[in-house]
Amino acid sequence: MIYQGKALCYGDNIDTDVIIPARYLNTTDPYELSLHCMEDLDPSFKEKVKEKNILVVGENFGCGSSREHAPLAIKASGVQCIIAKSFARIFYRNAINIGLPILELPSAVEKIKEGDLIKVDFINGIVENLSTGEKFETKPFPQLIQEIINKGGLINFAKERIKGGEL
Amino acid sequence: MGLTITEKILLKHSKNREISPGDLIFVKLDFILANDITAPLAIKEFKKIGAKRVFDPEKIALIPDHSTPNKDIKSAQQVKEVRDFAREQEIKYFYDGGKVGIEHVLLPEEGLVLPGDCIIGADSHTCTYGALGAFSTGVGSTDLAYAMTFGEIWLKVPESIKFIYYGRLPKWVGGKDLILFTIGKIGVDGARYKAMEFTGEVIRRLPMADRFTMCNMAIEAGAKNGIIEPDEITLEYVTNRAKRNFEVLDSDKDANYSEIYEWDVSNLEPMVAFPHLPSNVYPISEVTNKNITLDQVYIGSCTNGRLEDLRIAAKILKGHKVNPNLRLIITPATPLIYMSALREGLIEIFLSAGAIITPPSCGPCLGGHLGVLAEGERALSTTNRNFVGRMGHPKSEVYLSNPAVAAASAILGKISAPWEVEVKE
Ligand code: SF4
Numbered sequence: 001m002i003y004q005g006k007a008l009c010y011g012d013n014i015d016t017d018v019i020i021p022a023r024y025l026n027t028t029d030p031y032e033l034s035l036h037c038m039e040d041l042d043p044s045f046k047e048k049v050k051e052k053n054i055l056v057v058g059e060n061f062g063c064g065s066s067r068e069h070a071p072l073a074i075k076a077s078g079v080q081c082i083i084a085k086s087f088a089r090i091f092y093r094n095a096i097n098i099g100l101p102i103l104e105l106p107s108a109v110e111k112i113k114e115g116d117l118i119k120v121d122f123i124n125g126i127v128e129n130l131s132t133g134e135k136f137e138t139k140p141f142p143q144l145i146q147e148i149i150n151k152g153g154l155i156n157f158a159k160e161r162i163k164g165g166e167l
Numbered sequence: 168m169g170l171t172i173t174e175k176i177l178l179k180h181s182k183n184r185e186i187s188p189g190d191l192i193f194v195k196l197d198f199i200l201a202n203d204i205t206a207p208l209a210i211k212e213f214k215k216i217g218a219k220r221v222f223d224p225e226k227i228a229l230i231p232d233h234s235t236p237n238k239d240i241k242s243a244q245q246v247k248e249v250r251d252f253a254r255e256q257e258i259k260y261f262y263d264g265g266k267v268g269i270e271h272v273l274l275p276e277e278g279l280v281l282p283g284d285c286i287i288g289a290d291s292h293t294c295t296y297g298a299l300g301a302f303s304t305g306v307g308s309t310d311l312a313y314a315m316t317f318g319e320i321w322l323k324v325p326e327s328i329k330f331i332y333y334g335r336l337p338k339w340v341g342g343k344d345l346i347l348f349t350i351g352k353i354g355v356d357g358a359r360y361k362a363m364e365f366t367g368e369v370i371r372r373l374p375m376a377d378r379f380t381m382c383n384m385a386i387e388a389g390a391k392n393g394i395i396e397p398d399e400i401t402l403e404y405v406t407n408r409a410k411r412n413f414e415v416l417d418s419d420k421d422a423n424y425s426e427i428y429e430w431d432v433s434n435l436e437p438m439v440a441f442p443h444l445p446s447n448v449y450p451i452s453e454v455t456n457k458n459i460t461l462d463q464v465y466i467g468s469c470t471n472g473r474l475e476d477l478r479i480a481a482k483i484l485k486g487h488k489v490n491p492n493l494r495l496i497i498t499p500a501t502p503l504i505y506m507s508a509l510r511e512g513l514i515e516i517f518l519s520a521g522a523i524i525t526p527p528s529c530g531p532c533l534g535g536h537l538g539v540l541a542e543g544e545r546a547l548s549t550t551n552r553n554f555v556g557r558m559g560h561p562k563s564e565v566y567l568s569n570p571a572v573a574a575a576s577a578i579l580g581k582i583s584a585p586w587e588v589e590v591k592e
Binding site: 066086153155 | 212
């Protein structure tokens with residue numbers, strides 16, 4: 001699980017209403033949701049994300065409601081992974097459950113600038129800024145969570161448990 | 168090193184031999200729940216998993232409380248989806264029609280959530296049941312689908328913060344004021360990911376209703392769960408209700424806390440949260456002189472729609488009239504509370520004062536129905552959230568308070584202290 005791409009940076013307390021406004025919640029189709037992702041915060045997000053697809057954000061990312069539409073919209077926009085100073089609790093769960101890789105690494109967030117080329121190694125918990133040569137480390141996800149993310153989310157993880165004869 | 172009550176409950180429900188904060192573990196669940204907003208999505212995901220039956224139809228509650236009695240065709244469809252699923256899966260605790268109550272008041276009342284339990288719900292205020300000494304937290308719909316299938320869920324073991332309250336609470340001051348005061352001190356993300364454990368002599372004397380109110384709003388400080396160690400007051404509440412066995416756990420003396428806050432609350436006043444954050448709080452003495460006039464007062468919700476709350480409101484409203492410039496809306500949180508309020512004469516007091524009584528429902532709390540605010544309107548509400556547009560138009564305003572302040576304000580037409588109204592016996 002190694003991702004490489006350019007950084008797209010935003011600040012603190014980005015709430016789920018900004019990630020996907022309530023007026024678009026009449027669908028659960030990820031593609032449709034992605035068309036409106038972040039539009040109240042940055043109307044050019046859709047364009048930028050084509051080139052810079054590693055989100056680098058501040059504190060409390062995804063605070064607010066428990067809507068799963070928020071990580072779904074981000075994932076369908078083509079974002080590979082998110083590095084944050086911190087995530088709001090339910091967003092954190094939801095992201096892992098739908099197979100969107102996320103990492104909390106405040107020291108990296110402070111140093112990374114928009115457009116920097118970033119390499120994220122989830123297995124070992126290492127973020128490398130290839131543009132500056134800086135390296136940041138954190139505790140990698142336990143195997144279980146890596147497994148959930150690798151399988152593309154909790155539903156696939158569940159399907160395999162069933163196939164494995166668990167039910 | 169000892170363990171906190173939260174850690175003990177999680178350890179007992181996991182396969183691990185030991186756990187510590189930050190560990191990711193799987194826990195077995197004693198009970199799970201969803202409502203008419205979150206269940207339809209969870210049902211869709213459950214079907215994707217491909218399981219035929221839920222893990223245990225007696226450990227799931229489905230409560231269509233948000234938009235019922237069905238407010239429009241779309242919500243009627245959603246409730247129908249939940250009803251069809253409940254029938255097909257023979258879900259034992261599906262509440263419909265006149266049985267619907269607000270989930271977080273109904274389940275404790277029914278004795279379905281108990282001390283020592285590990286519970287998740289697809290609703291952020293699932294943290295309410297911590298008042299019983301349970302571990303209880305809100306999750307998304309995919310989590311719920313997984314839990315419906317396997318009866319377990321993955322969790323990160325939270326660090327705990329201890330809040331110790333000393334002294335004696337003054338008149339008209341209760342759990343709502345304690346929690347608003349606390350959120351005001353630590354902020355809306357002051358307890359992010361963490362367990363908030365409430366204790367101290369004030370909590371030990373605090374009635375269950377107030378304990379529920381406090382744990383209910385733990386999420387408003389970003390917490391994973393709120394929790395109170397069970398004592399005689401808990402057991403008195405639980406004993407005749409419990410539908411199954413339960414286990415009383417407590418925190419070890421040498422348990423580890425990431426932070427400890429200690430406050431003497433003997434001089435605490437009723438607190439009011441100003442728009443648009445629950446942490447934006449002021450003591451009532453700094454509010455009454457501001458002449459904040461109101462268009463609506465709401466007494467209800469999973470925070471303050473219990474019988475005890477209605478009694479406080481009735482005490483103040485008795486013999487008075489609702490100010491002609493505003494609407495007072497009152498929601499008994501469950502059918503049983505409604506019935507008790509009727510028998511005790513509270514409903515008559517409310518109707519004589521000119522209040523509107525709604526059926527048990529979330530309706531006004533989330534700006535859904537039964538009392539939605541227009542542009543520019545201002546409400547005082549006993550609920551838990553005052554975010555932009557929470558109770559209606561994005562340009563409306565919500566202030567939060569306890570039921571006594573709400574009732575007094577409904578009489579005087581502006582945010583007022585309970586002692587400004589003459590109590591008529
Ligand atoms: S009363 Fe309000 S806060 Fe409580 S469950 Fe209903 S909508 Fe949510």
